[in-house]
Amino acid sequence: MERRDFLRIVGAASLAPGAIDGPPVSPAATVLYDDRAVSLDRIGPAPTGDPDGLWIRKRDLPRVNGFELKPQGACRADLCIPIPKTLVRGEYFNLTAFAKKAGQPVVAEPGARVWSFGEMQALGGGLANSRTAPDFEVPDRLGRPVRLAGFRGKKALVITWASW
Amino acid sequence: MGGEAAAGKWYDAAKATFTTLVDTKHTVSSVFQFINVPMGVWIDENGRVVRPAEPAWAASRTDVYGGKPLEIQGELYVAALRDWVANGDKSDYVLSDEEFARRVKPRSPAEMEAEASFKLAVWFQQAGHAELAAKYFERAQALNPDDWNYHRQEWSFTGEAGKKWLEKFKGFDKEYYPKLELNKKGG
Numbered sequence: 001m002e003r004r005d006f007l008r009i010v011g012a013a014s015l016a017p018g019a020i021d022g023p024p025v026s027p028a029a030t031v032l033y034d035d036r037a038v039s040l041d042r043i044g045p046a047p048t049g050d051p052d053g054l055w056i057r058k059r060d061l062p063r064v065n066g067f068e069l070k071p072q073g074a075c076r077a078d079l080c081i082p083i084p085k086t087l088v089r090g091e092y093f094n095l096t097a098f099a100k101k102a103g104q105p106v107v108a109e110p111g112a113r114v115w116s117f118g119e120m121q122a123l124g125g126g127l128a129n130s131r132t133a134p135d136f137e138v139p140d141r142l143g144r145p146v147r148l149a150g151f152r153g154k155k156a157l158v159i160t161w162a163s164w
Numbered sequence: 165m166g167g168e169a170a171a172g173k174w175y176d177a178a179k180a181t182f183t184t185l186v187d188t189k190h191t192v193s194s195v196f197q198f199i200n201v202p203m204g205v206w207i208d209e210n211g212r213v214v215r216p217a218e219p220a221w222a223a224s225r226t227d228v229y230g231g232k233p234l235e236i237q238g239e240l241y242v243a244a245l246r247d248w249v250a251n252g253d254k255s256d257y258v259l260s261d262e263e264f265a266r267r268v269k270p271r272s273p274a275e276m277e278a279e280a281s282f283k284l285a286v287w288f289q290q291a292g293h294a295e296l297a298a299k300y301f302e303r304a305q306a307l308n309p310d311d312w313n314y315h316r317q318e319w320s321f322t323g324e325a326g327k328k329w330l331e332k333f334k335g336f337d338k339e340y341y342p343k344l345e346l347n348k349k350g351g
Contacts, residue, residue: 013171118280
């Protein structure tokens with residue numbers, strides 16, 4: 001095998017598509033989380049004094065961020081974050097307050113019913129805490145999902161460029 | 165125009181035989197903390213990052229924009245990459261844990277908020293809400309002015325990319341790209 005065959009190069013063009021390709025605004029709420037846009041058809045009313053707060057149904061939590069509510073707290077894989085009782089109200093869960101507790105930034109445009117959640121420190125802090133490459137999934141030119149984990153066993157060079 | 169419509173012709177022209185992605189959400193840049201293009205990372209067979217984010221040019225040249233030089237070191241980068249492909253862990257360009265830690269810093273709270281703002285801006289742009297997109301592009305740029313992707317992506321929509329780029333480049337008092345540090349023996 002030639003040397004070049006050992007090296008698999010992953011090139012990624014970082015280009016936002018044109019406006020006509022965009023998703024519609026959700027009638028209730030859209031949550032941007034880990035580069036996924038999750039549409040919610042029902043959310044709880046934000047209490048007075050916290051107009052940017054986002055109360056989602058507890059059953060929507062796993063598909064929003066992979067967490068689920070357990071007696072010991074909000075859990076994802078082997079991580080459980082204890083939560084105060086004030087974060088739960090009936091069938092709703094205060095996602096923005098949970099983010100604050102987990103050290104996760106939230107940028108909201110409540111008028112358009114869109115909330116964008118950033119990096120969650122409680123999940124490990126990325127490359128600064130581990131040299132293991134975080135897995136990701138990005139479509140190829142034909143729209144087929146490509147995962148970085150699929151390149152295990154080979155050297156990989158991941159490069160981004162853009163035509164701007 | 166964006167996505168495959170914009171990127172595809174470049175991949176075609178390059179006759180790319182490698183995996184080609186169209187990253188409309190800037191996922192790769194988020195994961196590896198890329199702040200400009202082109203930038204790259206090396207990852208070994210076990211999924212371990214050998215070298216974190218750094219400029220990834222294929223050829224060297226020095227450009228001058230508005231009287232200010234912009235030096236690009238591609239030949240050294242490619243030579244180092246070839247050395248790693250040939251020698252693996254024995255390559256002089258595999259970073260030690262100490263050197264890796266020196267180069268990779270956790271995002272600050274402002275940088276994390278900037279990233280969330282940028283993702284919101286990109287989403288609004290794709291949803292056809294240009295005014296809201298501009299609001300959050302601006303917020304991301306203010307929170308982390310060193311990330312050129314936040315600027316260059318927005319400028320690509322405005323039709324003023326060249327003019328805006330030159331204005332910021334001339335006034336920028338830091339390295340346009342992170343310094344390419346290709347020292348032998350773990351650097």
